[in-house]
Amino acid sequence: HGPQPQPNGRRLYSVEDIDRLRQFLDEANSKAPGKYIRHRRAGEKLQILSVMNFKGGSAKTTTAAHLAQFLSLRGYRVLAIDLDPQASLSAMFGHQPELDVGPNETIYGAIRYDEECRSILEIVRSTYTPNLHLIPGNLELMEFEHETPKVLSSRQPGTMFFARLGECLAEIESAYDVVVIDCPPQLGFLTLSALCAATAVIITVHPQMLDVMSMSQFLLMTSDLLSVVENAGGNTDYDWMRYLVTRFEPNDGPQSQMAGFMRSIFGNRVLENAMLKSTAISDAGLTKQTLYEVERGQFTRGTYDRALESLTLVNGEIEELIRKTWGRK
Structure with a gap:
């Protein structure tokens, strides 16, 4: 058959x-x-991966989209959460933010502070990829950034902002193996919430001097803020944290130097494989598709194959980290 x-x-x-x-x-x-x-077995905890960087253009959404889809194609049950008000991840998975996502249909609907707060079960959507579900984003997510300072200043009773996302995910924990969160390119309350909900963190870095300088500022600020959150009872204990070199051009001397510089400082915290810069990935993005969806015949064979091999190596390395966390060989 x-x-x-x-x-x-x-x-x-x-x-x-x-x-x-x-x-x-x-x-x-x-x-x-x-x-x-490949589903989780008894005793294996839900893996929540937050993909982040302070700077736009570091291929954060591209990384999150391909990782979520790769894991779902490998047989894991995956939930992708678009935490970025720009909502590019939602668009890539077939949900146009300004047309298909109404009021209270983003994760904000489940983490808001007032009586309109709803169950996360009501806002999870399917995508065209089996095993992959989505909580879409749109500009409504900015409401959380505006409302949180008011709640903090009024000392309103209830769950602190940094624990709300984690509490929501606990409701649907049994339905998934991996959650992939695409964070906004800023260090606000949404990003801090994702950091506190995460079991692991992936920081995407474009290997150029200005981007690495920006990343170092991001890490310093994050460290200070997480110390405050930790003192208030937030969770900042990760199974692993890795830097992913993105949009990498191996033949570019300064980029290779910068990637080597990062490896000398961060050692094995930098993923062994880098995501190559490829016209195949950017051209697929023009039609809101991932490389796993486009026809190979649209590109010259070498271009497509190199890009696919790069993505598969990166995502396979992340899958291996997940499996090690679960204690699997």
Whole structure:
């Protein structure tokens, strides 16, 4: 059974076909159940990955989108949360922020302070990728940045701002294996909330002097703010934190020097693999698609293959970090 051969002898499998194959192989493999289905097992905690940088243009949303989709295609149950008011991640996953996302339909609806606060269960959406759900964003998210100072100054009773996102995710924890949060390019209350909810942090860095200087400022400010949050009872204990070199051009001498400089300072906190700069990724973005969705024939073979290999190596390395956290080989 299954997909029949094409005229050229190849078989084409949909994501649903692959999921059915995983189920079949797992049921047939009674000696090692759970080998093909990659869902969390008893005792393995939900992984919440916050993808962030203080500076725009560091490929943060591109990284979050491809990571979430890669993990879902690998068989994990993934929730992507768009915490950026610009909502580029939502658009990439088929939900146009100004047209498809109404009032109270972002994560703000679940973390707001007034009586209009609703359950996170009501705002999770499906996407066109099986195993991948989305909580979209739009400009409404800025309300959290405006309301939080008022609540803090009035000493209003209730959960502190930095714990609200984590409490929401606890409601749906059993339905997912991994949560990927695309943070806004600023160090506000939304970003601090994502840092406190996270079990791991990925900081995207474009390897140029101004970007690395900006990142160092971001880290200094984050350190100061997290100390305050920690004293107030916030969680800042991560399983791992990694820097990801993005939009990397291996033949660019200054970029290679800067990447080497980062590795000399941060050691193995820098992911071994870098995300290459590629016209294939940027061209796919023009039509609000990821590289996993576009046809290979749209590009010269070498361009597409290099970009796909780069993404697969980066995302595979992150998957391995998740599996190590769970204690899997």
